Amino acid sequence: MSAVNTLVLASGNAGKLNEFNQLLSPLGFDIRPQADFGVQDVEETGLTFVENALLKAREASLVSGFPALADDSGLEVDALHGAPGIYSARYAGEPKSDEKNNQKLLAALSECAEGQRSGRYWCVLVYLRHPEDPVPVIVQRSWEGEILAHPRGTGGFGYDPLFWLPDQGMSVAELPSESKNRLSHRGRALQGLVELLKVAHG
């Protein structure tokens, strides 16, 4: 492969950009945010995480002219038949609010006893070589946990204060970020992507 391959990240999140660059720059990728190319957010009309990630990656690749990377993620709660799922970020409506989403989740589970509050975070990553790439690289990873009845911790974002990790004995919002990057759905999806790109580009 050439010395540096530019890759557009279909996200405006600085934390994600940093995390992706740390893991992918050793492979010769230079990850650039979509804002550098004037890419606008697209409407997420898909019914699956992978379809929404593909919509975002395709727009980023189309506008920028470079290969693109996108993620889509959310929380699946068994007692709620999978909700909030692909609607996790907008569960309590627009404008998106972590606080309102967490309140809505607690209310939805108010009748639900301990031991019946299982769920999992999902992260789906796609890598599109060009806008019409028929075979994107796709990685899907989950992170099992339980939904707390009261928030704990101040780290992370999204539903992290309500997401209890039995193995760790703490919520994700209480977990040190180094551990989170190693254990989380997103961290392990990114590691999976790195393995697949090593094969494809190594």
Added chain:
Amino acid sequence: MSAVNTLVLASGNAGKLNEFNQLLSPLGFDIRPQADFGVQDVEETGLTFVENALLKAREASLVSGFPALADDSGLEVDALHGAPGIYSARYAGEPKSDEKNNQKLLAALSECAEGQRSGRYWCVLVYLRHPEDPVPVIVQRSWEGEILAHPRGTGGFGYDPLFWLPDQGMSVAELPSESKNRLSHRGRALQGLVELLKVAHG
């Protein structure tokens, strides 16, 4: 899991139905063709194999009320910048014709020397638990080969007479069907799906 789980195959191909049943019935799945439930073919408007497979599986699950399995597959030829790709079955237009598709492929590669005719078959399988399942099981497998200048063999279907396997010293249309099921993009995708369903349903 219960003794028998009905699963709808979003395809009208009897050969595929038989192949899927052979591998999945030991796991307790009873694979039924979508025609049993009056499922109609949907328009394949996706830009990737996985999006087209999801469209087919979603329709089959919606109409039948059961979990659904779909595949989408095609041929990617490097000298043609990936064509015919997701348009492989309809490369020479409608009505679909293997013969016309093969003729069009030969014509498109007529100026292309031996050693520059590399390509691969792709098969993408998806398993959807219900029409709004946000995290379908997805398996993507390829089969590397070269495009011949003249057809060889009478077995298989699609581009098989033009798809040369250097390791086997024959075209796919010359390969015994037992070997094809073991080596092919579809056979290995199906084996991959079985492994994933064992984890999810075992």
